[in-house]
Amino acid sequence: MIEITLRIFVFGFSFLVLTYFFALNTFYMLTNIFAFTSLRKYAGRLKSFQINELLSSSGAPPITLLAPAYNEEATCVASTRALLTLNYPEYEVLMINDGSKDATLETMIQAYDMVPAARVPTAGIDTAGVKEVYKSRKNPNLWLIDKNNGGKADALNVGLNYCRTPLFCAMDADTLLERDALIRIVRPFLEDSSTVAAGGIIRIVNDCTVENGIVTDVRLPKNMLAKFQVMEYLRAFLSGRMGWDALDAMLIISGAFGMFRRSTVVNAGGYATPRTSFHTVGEDMELVVRLHKYCHDNDLEYQVRFVPDPVAWTECPESLKVLGRQRDRWQRGLYECLMAHRSMLFEPKYGKIGMLAYPYFFFLEMLGPAIELPGYFVLLYVIITGMVSPVFAITFFWWPLSLVWSSL
């Protein structure tokens, strides 16, 4: 009886795994095809629409860069210097010191000759207390907000409260932006005034040469884990996000580099924190999902776009331990976000988001580990118990090799 039950379970599970991988790979193939055509079109557009013309245009909207920093004493000066040399007609840099325990604040004050300055908030999102606002005497467009610790999302909300420009760019303090990144990522906002958010591509900087905050020589990392991540990032952005963008169903904008319309984000309630709604470690995705929901619920015309050429560089983990922590955080963020907005799942009101993107992320990305991990154990079980011929299994996994053998 137990054996029959186990056999039925194994059969059912195998069917689930087969369906899962079929669906997953179908989505991958679809996004690949859409991404391919979109990238070709985008490259064609670039030839007729010069970014230099935008730079000289008085119509380029002012931007605020929000860079939350927590214990960034070692890197904050260099990162800020890189932010101050970007090619863009009008922008401010707001660094938010999220209650760092090291000397981030003192280092910034000293390096950029910062003095306490008056600046009133323009929005009233609930955040941890702000201690002081500083302005640089060296660089008039550089500000530093010192606040009590509240996490990245809370720090971004503080930045949002003090943002005075129609657009803001959320990023990590250690992200390196290419010099033309802002002018490139602002394009969707110029071309369509209903654009509320746009994401750019993130690339891995490990073992690349960086001079004065600019990546001068792009190299593959020596570390094998980092090499895999280079490939993973390129696939995720140039195929995945580009494909979802072509399908008009972008659900994720990376927290390391994304541009948003301030008024819409403020109206939607800012980033999710325990003070505003709930705690999530995936505040970047949660915001985008909420923007979709907010705009749909309020019948607002809106766009969320991905632009493949504004590049932001970031360090990726090189040890399994750190990588594991990162992936755990991502998976938890995905879970928290998708569960919080599960009312959007298969809800026709939300169009492609509710009927296509949300189900994909819910069933294939969020539940992926729950299918994949037991899959390994079930495979082991069926081989050990002889339910599947090990030879058959080996043949399946090693069929190219076997094919060579059989031809000998």
Next chain:
Amino acid sequence: MPYTLFHSKVAIQLLSRMAVILLILTIPGDAYSGKAPEKLTSIQSSDLYAQHVHALNDSASGESEDSSKAGDAHKGKTFFGQKDLLDSDRFWDLNYTDRILFTLGVSILVLLLFVVIFAFVTIGFRIKNIRKEKRWKQLEATWEPLLIRVLAGDEALQELHAKVRKPDRLRFVDFLMRYTQHFRGEELDILTDLARPYLPLVERQCRDRSSEVRARAVNSLSTLGFQEYKTKIVNALDDPSPLVAMIAARALMRKDEPELAEHVLHRLHRFIHWSINYLSSMLADVGAAIAPTLRSIFSDKEYSVKTRAVCADALRQIHDFEAAAIARDVLSKETDRDVCAAALRLLDAVGLPEHLPAIRKSTDSPDFVIRAQAYRALGNIGGKAEIPVLESAMGDQEPWVAIKAAYGILAAGGERRLIEIAQSGGEQATLAKQVLLESDA
């Protein structure tokens, strides 16, 4: 019967069996059923086939007994059902195991085919791009020194034309386009002359199916052959692609010819998805010559609110004083946020004290965007008399209204009052300090 984990012989047999099933099922039915037995015979008679059937029979005899005992779920006499395979001529006549093997084999082949195709396509594209880049660099290396000599007047145009082969004509235009960003005046004229013989080719691209190619062609024509292809560029305003239309519009607005700008103004609705700031800057670049048309659109309710807001902002940027009266009328009759805010921004720039009543009325608007712009304009036009009103507006619940009111006080000449507020330590002290700090007062 326990399985041997690394029994490569059986693995090979499995694969060869899979291959045989595939081969048999891909042979046309009549051939398989004996009408054209040559292929089948060749398979059957092959050593490989004979060997694996034999081996399978040996290795799976235990299962064959079990399966026959289990009834006739499938007709095969052996586990791998080689007898069925030989007797059946259709997929559904195969036994269960062979069907799985067949499906697996087909799936693997299809996937393999996809992998090979994708790999070839990728490698092909890569090679093509590398070659293109290499060729492009070679051409540049040939053309560039000559172009510099032509621009310096040391060489005739024909010398460079002689270096442009027939297949490279469009590339040459692209090459010249890169230099147009850096040269003006006489040098630009030389570039135009150099491109002239090849522009008919570019013109043909205006009819291309791809909107990106059309956009590029319009861009090249507008830069290197504007006078000759003016009509073509105007026509491009009606191109189905918004991108092509915008490229044409920008080209027309860059020229100091107001009658060309009129074409764009009459099709402004086509660009209405673009950012208001971007559009208004583009219109303002033409200058005061288009102000009458902008005024008429701004005052005409038939146009969309966004189109009118764009015109109002363009009028503000060109400081059109005659538009102030229209802005006042708009404020007294309309409530739309975009239009009213644009009208108030316009009055802020060109308004007179006679427009104050309309502005004051707007300070009571329930819409904070309109209220904020109204206080800013009030301070700028009203002068010191408005300071008490502006001071009370600094306590408005909406931060933007308070900020604009504070700037209004400064614009009204109330710097001293702002210093007093800043020193008072009251609720608005920080805002007053901010305004004073940013105005360097």
